[in-house]
Every structure is written in C-alpha cells, then in structure tokens.
Amino acid sequence: MIPFAEFQKLDLRVAKVLSVENHPNADKLYVLKIDLGGTERQIVAGLRAHYTPEQLLGSAIVVVANLETAVLRGVESQGMLLAAQDGPKVLVLRPDGEAAPGSRVS
Numbered sequence: 001m002i003p004f005a006e007f008q009k010l011d012l013r014v015a016k017v018l019s020v021e022n023h024p025n026a027d028k029l030y031v032l033k034i035d036l037g038g039t040e041r042q043i044v045a046g047l048r049a050h051y052t053p054e055q056l057l058g059s060a061i062v063v064v065a066n067l068e069t070a071v072l073r074g075v076e077s078q079g080m081l082l083a084a085q086d087g088p089k090v091l092v093l094r095p096d097g098e099a100a101p102g103s104r105v106s
Contacts, residue, residue, distance in 0.1 A: 012105035037102015
C-alpha cells in the first residue's frame with residue numbers, strides 16, 4: 001500500500017496517437033508519436049503482438065506523462081502507455097468517450 005500523496009505524484013493524461021512505427025531494433029515494440037494537448041512526444045510500447053498500427057492510429061490512450069525519459073533498445077521513450085494484461089491478452093486503457101488530448105485522468 002502507498003499513501004494517497006504518492007499516487008497523486010502520477011500525472012495521468014489522455015493522449016492521441018498520431019503515428020505508429022515498428023521499432024527498428026525490437027520485434028515486439030512500436031514507436032508511437034502522441035499528442036498530449038499541444039505537446040508532441042514519442043513513447044515506446046510493447047504492443048506489436050496485440051495491436052496493428054491501424055488499431056492504434058488516431059485513438060485516445062492513457063499515458064503516464066511525468067515518467068522519466070528512458071531509452072528502450074536505442075529509442076527514447078518520453079512516457080508510458082497504460083494497458084491491462086489478462087493472461088495473454090493485452091488491452092490498452094482508453095477513455096470511455098471523447099476526451100481532448102492533455103486531459104487529466106484522476
């Protein structure tokens with residue numbers, strides 16, 4: 001268990017997927033360009049076995065916007081997409097309805 005104050009440190013935001021490319025050095029990863037409400041970022045996500053680029057392109061997703069930048073297999077990732085895993089199935093978390101890029105998730 002963590003205190004609520006620790007949870008509040010997470011900056012969860014809605015983002016729109018602008019582009020989806022295969023990672024050049026990893027078979028299971030995509031490189032996504034996302035819009036966080038006027039700010040464009042790049043994130044790396046392990047979704048290739050679960051989603052086609054067409055299924056992700058243009059969709060609204062939920063990301064951790066204040067995560068430290070990481071380099072994954074040579075590509076910079078500036079956030080983390082949230083997904084649920086149920087056995088072998090992976091489900092990207094998405095808002096239930098229209099939400100503008102950059103909207104805060106609470």
